[in-house]
Amino acid sequence: MAMKKIKFVLNGETCEWEVKPWRTLLEMLREDFQLTGTKEGCGEGECGSCTVIMGGKTVNSCLVPAVEADGQEILTIEGLAHGENLHPVQEAFVEKAGMQCGFCTPGMIMSAKALLDENPEPSENEIREGIAGNFCRCTGYTKIFESIQAAAEAMKGGK
């Protein structure tokens, strides 16, 4: 059960790494790369806390074997901001109180970003559908809807 060599792009940087085949992408991100922004809630694809974007699509990183990162482009919460400048979705979550305890927030923001990439002007219903795979126990979701709407507004015109 040899280590597997993989090569992938993580938050814009090319990485070469060796992983055990029984490691998940989530474990590799958190433990090998110290990217602890991505959280483990349930570990079985139900809570959405570990959501990252792989190949342009949201996935539960707790369900992805790390070896499958090979050849992929992966974006985590740490890769969203540009230096001091927050991504508009991050900015909106701060302004509109889209988070409380913050544990679901990285995964929620990744789902929101993927939604807006695909659908820049979502209706409230489309927002609800877009984040239906992300639990939040604190907010009751209303402020998250408002945050995503505000982000969509801010991103108009390709900002």
Added chain:
Amino acid sequence: MEEYSVIGKRIPRVDGRVKVTGEARYAADYSMPGMLWCKMLRSPYPHARIVSIDTSRAEKLPGVKGVLTGKDFNGWTWGWMPKTRDEPPLAVDKVRYLAEAVAAVAAIDEDTAEEATELIKVEYEELPGVFDPEEAMKEGAPRVHDYVKNNLSWDFHMDFGDVDKGFGEADLVREDRFETGRVITGYLEPPAAVALWDSGGITIWAAKQSPYFVYRHLAACFNLPLNKVRIIQPFIGAGFGGTKNDSLAGDFCSVLFSKRTGRPVKFVYNMHEVLMTCRRRHNMIIHNKMGMKKDGIITAMQSKVIADGGAYTAIGPLTMYLTGSISTLPYKLPHFRHDAYRIFTNNPIGAAMRGHGVTHTRFAAEIQMEMMAEELGIDPIEVRLKNAITAPYETINKVTVHTCGLKEGLKTLSENPKWKKRSGGSPPEGPLSHGVGISGTAYLGGARQRGHQSCGAVVRLCEDGTIDYLTGATDCGQGSDTVLVQIVAEELGLGVEDVDIKRVDTAVTPCDAGSYGSRVTVLAGGAARNAARDVKRQLAEVAARNWEVDPGDIIFKDQRVYVKGEPEKAMPFRKLAQVACYAGSGAVIIGRGYSQYGIEELDFDKGIGNAGTSYSFTSQLTEVDVDLETGFVKCTDMVIAHDCGRPLNPINVEAQNQGGAIQGMGQAMYERFAMDLGKTLNANLADYKMPLSTDVPNIELIDIITDDPNGPYGAKEASEGSTVSSPPSVVSAIHDATGIWFKEQPVTPEKIVMALKKKRE
């Protein structure tokens, strides 16, 4: 009304930026060189005697650095009160609930620790279990604790006025049985910690909403003075009471492993473990009896509460106290009797959860009151208005209310166009039936707990005019850090950006009871204000000396300091800070403050006096669409009129009310543990159904401003109130849509369909 600069403003959270970037570190995000991983081995039986434990094979597995069993803790147990210390870190002689921890392994990585648990051999002698509290109370039932007769964990009784007389005066008396359901807090961050034992004592980075409780537990367990126990607070992935107010097997085992190995030790629970073994809300059976005059006036109420306490006492005595002592709010009760029994069973442990104790009995009383009003032909809002208290008010058990916005809230809702949409029993044309429901409830804020009242703040002035603010109060997500920073900034005429709040570190921050009972804004807020005023007083003296004026004439505003009526005598706050800090040796400006609200004694045995500093009042309207053929319920709208005294940060108060109401909605509609002989059958987030984005209604919020004298800037609690108001409001709406009163939570589609079928037959 005084004009504030920072208080009352919609200020974004001070921890917002670190939370949206992923920088905020939670307990499981910590790791250290040489760190070991700790893993629990748990019992496959809900009730069994431990005959023997053989750890030898596990110890021999390469990578394993230690194995612990119950005996390693030398008989130490903990509990909420001295006489209820019944819970061991690891089971010793027997296990009392399924998946109770019996052993722990420390290994170089988590894979090895997990593998090693499989090598521990435990021989059990299975014992008959008891899972139903009513069965457990009977003579001859199996005993969960050998020394406890009839499995009575705790009982609590109140008797005020003369209930028999009250029922005699009533035109209508009803008796109903209610059941409140088996639900759990539902935080997404499983408990975790990294513990380190070195010559300085214990340091532990642990997800705790009441770190100072755990600090006392660890000091007692390991026989260390308190100044050798250091709990450093990471960010907390929510709490909602119970588990994160308390200590866990993982905490004690990690610390002991670290003591033995000299290495840092980490544990992280998984979600199944949380849902199977962590503390949950008590399921309560409530036999409620209420008397009412023809005009809707309540004459008396009598409640008998039987709570499933599970295997240990935990915080149960306080739960029992709250089921009764707050029942006298928010409706006038001339006669009241309350008998609460907390019963041991071989189920997981019942404990505190948002809306603690109050949500249970208030649900029963609200529904029963409305059932009786219906029988008497009285409108649901009318019956509430007739019985609602008005401030100032003292209940029969001497709960004193200084401000109360209940009537105003209910009236506001009665005028809302949505209330006019009530079906009032008229049948719908298709299968979809619309319903509108109401509730009016109360909750305590600034909870005070026996022996754990301490609450202080330290405000340190830095020489550049910035502020370090130290508090022992814990923000587990509710936003209290932001409100506390606002308070300090307001007092000193600064902006929130000038004040930095440090996370709790028991070696540095002042002792505090943590987050429970909606106490932080009220009590820690009071302490913060007083500490900031202490700094202001010291600075005003320096400024007054400088300008040769009276210190009382110094104004702090907009990051400037000036003399009242003499605008030319002014300087930036930063400049005054420099002057003060450099004014000779020893000029260190530190402000101290304590909460001084509500410190009178309460009678914990009889239920007399104030468990809270002040009381919030919540009126809630809920709209649902019920599919009468499938029973599927869609909650479409909520309107919440909330009296939190004064919102210190409106956006935060809105968020709290929204979250609390949705948690209450989950309890009313979706959430329940399905149990079979002590086993939780649905210990995963697909089957334990918390609300998702697609399930939640639109929520409209209305602030009822009452400015309570016993809270900073008039503030009372916000959040637990809506967890209490939501379930009866939802159930009232489902009744309006279906014509059926549901007395057991949650009201699932199947229950609705079966009840409608029964009604037709």
Added chain:
Amino acid sequence: MVTFYRRLPKMGYVKPGSLEEALELLEKNPNGRYRVYAGGTDVIPKLKGRVIQSPEILVDLKGVSDLDHIDFDEQKGLYIGALATVRSVETSPVIKERYPILSQAAGSIASIQVRNRGTITGNICNAVPSADSAPALLCLDARVLLYSKNGGERTVDITDFFKGPGLTVLQPNEILREINISASPENSRSVYIKLSPRSRMDLAVVGVGVLLTKTNGTFRNVRIGLGAVAPTPIRALKAEAMLEGSEVNDDLIINAARTASEESRPIDDHRASAEYRKMMVEVLVKRAIHQCL
């Protein structure tokens, strides 16, 4: 003993570059040494929870090219490859247009994150009675193409595919290569209705698929697929027969719905009682038929 595992069991990983290579591995597969997976959304949680026996080696099918196809041809119909994700089936324009029932069923599964990884073939190979895609595929008379080493190939009707909870006719040396669905009858209409307490991310308490054509006021090509009400997803054949060729009328629909309910064989579990499930089959079949008219 109870351990709440967070980590996967130790195992190897191979990613064959062709279907033949994968089938070669499976041919010498004693005691489940190899386990094939596509999206992993089902197998990974089961492995973490030690619910299934850990294989020595996980075989990742995603190295096989040309397996993620969704191809449509007027003559041959629709082909869905083993690696086509649930999300791609849900959003495929041709499926939305030609087989809306399948698009609806796919869209009702779990979360977007899971649908981005999980596959339709995985959904049926797991063979849980509540698999959302199954009633739709039953209504569409789908066939599954099973491959084994050396060009071994057989086609199985979806009605014969499921054998019990978690059991299918798929042999340990076989891989489900693709699903084939004929071009739907012209003017057919279809719908999948899922009943669960929550709106999303939930397991079907009852899932009902109906496909039919209304020709000159009579029912034609009637298919009724039921999920979560028997050990496997099933067709309600008696109810279909009642409707087939008959004139559309409300009483007949009510009777057919009742018959479908009688054909179901649900169990009591912590999610719902058998009685409730039977009642809901009747309600939902009736609704689904009406929606198709």
